[in-house]
Amino acid sequence: MKLDNYDKAILKILQSEGRISNQELAERINLSPAPCLRRVRQLESVGLVEAYVALLDAxxxxxxxxxxxxxxxxxxxxxxxxxxxxxxxxxxxxxxxxxxxxxxxxxxxxxxxxxxxxxxxxxxxxxxxxxxxxxxxxxxxxxxxxxxxxxxxxxx
Amino acid sequence: MKLDNYDKAILKILQSEGRISNQELAERINLSPAPCLRRVRQLESVGLVEAYVALLDAxxxxxxxxxxxxxxxxxxxxxxxxxxxxxxxxxxxxxxxxxxxxxxxxxxxxxxxxxxxxxxxxxxxxxxxxxxxxxxxxxxxxxxxxxxxxxxxxxx
DNA sequence: TCTAAATTCGTATTTTTATCGGTATAATAG
DNA sequence: CTATTATACCGATAAAAATACGAATTTAGA
Missing domain, CATH: 3.30.70.920 (Lrp/AsnC effector binding domain/regulation of amino acid metabolism (RAM) domain)
Incomplete structure (x- = not known):
């Protein structure tokens, strides 16, 4: 799978803010919510995003x-x-x-x-x-x- | 801060499913959505939940x-x-x-x-x-x- | 170069989810 | 036993996500 700049921007943000709303994510990467969400779902379905997790304070x-x-x-x-x-x-x-x-x-x-x-x-x-x-x-x-x-x- | 069984159940789930909806989380721990969300927010505000992140496939x-x-x-x-x-x-x-x-x-x-x-x-x-x-x-x-x-x- | 197909975008609508205020109930302390 | 605190549930409102559809851009082939 080939990643364009939108995909990379999405991954970069999700790696530090896994619970960001799709709307804000879309704003940040300068894209409207619908295609942004589509991209996120695709990244999830191909397994590039393995999981979303909460990190706790040990x-x-x-x-x-x-x-x-x-x-x-x-x-x-x-x-x-x-x-x-x-x-x-x-x-x-x-x-x-x-x-x-x-x-x-x-x-x-x-x-x-x-x-x-x-x-x-x-x-x-x-x-x-x-x-x-x-x-x-x-x-x-x-x-x-x-x-x-x-x-x-x-x-x- | 003292953690009761609800809190522990919440943390356990969030550690593997960081993007679960509050409704499903509430169902899973047998609590209604409102108090469940309050607990999550509290766990976040005291810093017990440090961050939500996406884990990628290297x-x-x-x-x-x-x-x-x-x-x-x-x-x-x-x-x-x-x-x-x-x-x-x-x-x-x-x-x-x-x-x-x-x-x-x-x-x-x-x-x-x-x-x-x-x-x-x-x-x-x-x-x-x-x-x-x-x-x-x-x-x-x-x-x-x-x-x-x-x-x-x-x-x- | 022009056209057709495919992909991807954006807007609008519906559905789901989160949030807030109010009320009730149970546990706790005086 | 009563007052107080904490914590639950319910209902209403606001926000976000999911979906559908039309428009625009890109790509491939003639």
Whole structure:
């Protein structure tokens, strides 16, 4: 699918204001509401817009400890990986799980919990119980000066 | 601020369906539209809901290379850190920047680009140009079995 | 270059949704 | 037990979204 300037303008705005009214969106991109809405619906239907979500304040929810955990596996078999991913998927504390290249680790997890106690619980009762997990290295986030879900719109 | 079950139900839904109509939201939590909307507005005004955003499909935008970059600084002075963060903040490819604990690095970046060429450009023309950057270690994401922006709602 | 087809725009109408004021009810504190 | 606060529901009004239709622009082919 080819994106013209209207589409890009729409995506750019929706990435930071997902609940903007169609009327205001149309005004901002200098287009009347009807075609603007048509474009939005199209972007949604082709899957370019995956979802609309509300972003919450972790601290205000009592989630004060964000961490990244590097994990190495003993054996690199499909079964090991599949089971690991299945187990991890059922942990709401795990916001992201990436299979990565690099000498230090196979997986990189982004995990958020209430405090150190919860972190320990997660580490001992969940992570290290999963078959194949051999190495675990944790990093704690002190602050996050950049935190964005907006993807850059490159020109082709 | 204290959250009752209605509030938690609202937040849970908004985290995955940020553009749901107030009527449907009200139905889902078994409440009439008016008080439901009042609660949503309150959650917004206290900052518990930070923003509503559209999540886009990176691949469909031509962004095929996601990476995590660990960075170590030569000196741990406030000026070094401030300048680094200022420089990084102006890079749209950098989705996240975290100041972290751990022996391996001071910062952890989440960076998305079109391809290896773009990655190299970013590394050589941006990152390594920043004063104080002494160590750089990149990991490339092969796949992301878990990818969520929804925070777990713990009970206090 | 001119014409025909296709796409996309804009305006108007209908339908749905959000917002506001008023009232009632239930929980809470004195 | 009564007063007070909080929070619910209902109804009316305002705003926004969805839809339909005619006009304009762009594109492709003769």
């Amino acid at each position: 601290r205000k929810l009592g989630l004060t400890l964000l961490s990244f955990i590097q994990i190495s596996m003993d054996k690199h078999t499909p079964e090991r990986f599949a089971e690991f991913e299945r187990e991890i998927a059922s942990c709401p504390q795990v916001l992201e799980c990436h299979l990565v290249t690099g000498q230090a680790a196979d997986y990189l997890l982004k995990v958020i919990v209430k405090d150190m106690d919860d972190f320990q619980q997660f580490l001992l009762n969940r992570l290290t119980r999963i078959a194949g997990v051999s190495g675990v290295q944790s990093s704690f986030v002190l602050k996050s000066p950049v935190k964005s879900t907006a993807l850059p719109l490159i020109d082709h | 691949r469909k935008l031509g962004l095929t290379l996601l990476s995590f970059i660990q960075i170590s600084m030569d000196k741990h002075t406030p000026e070094r850190f401030a300048e680094f963060e200022r420089e990084i903040a102006s890079c749209p490819q950098v989705l996240e920047c975290h100041l972290v604990t751990g022996q391996a690095a001071d910062y952890l970046l989440k960076v998305i680009v079109k391809d290896m060429d773009d990655f190299q450009q970013f590394l050589l023309n941006r990152l390594t140009r920043i004063a104080g950057v002494s160590g750089v270690q990149s990991s490339f994401v092969l796949k992301s079995p878990v990818k969520s922006t929804a925070l777990p709602l713990i009970d206090h």
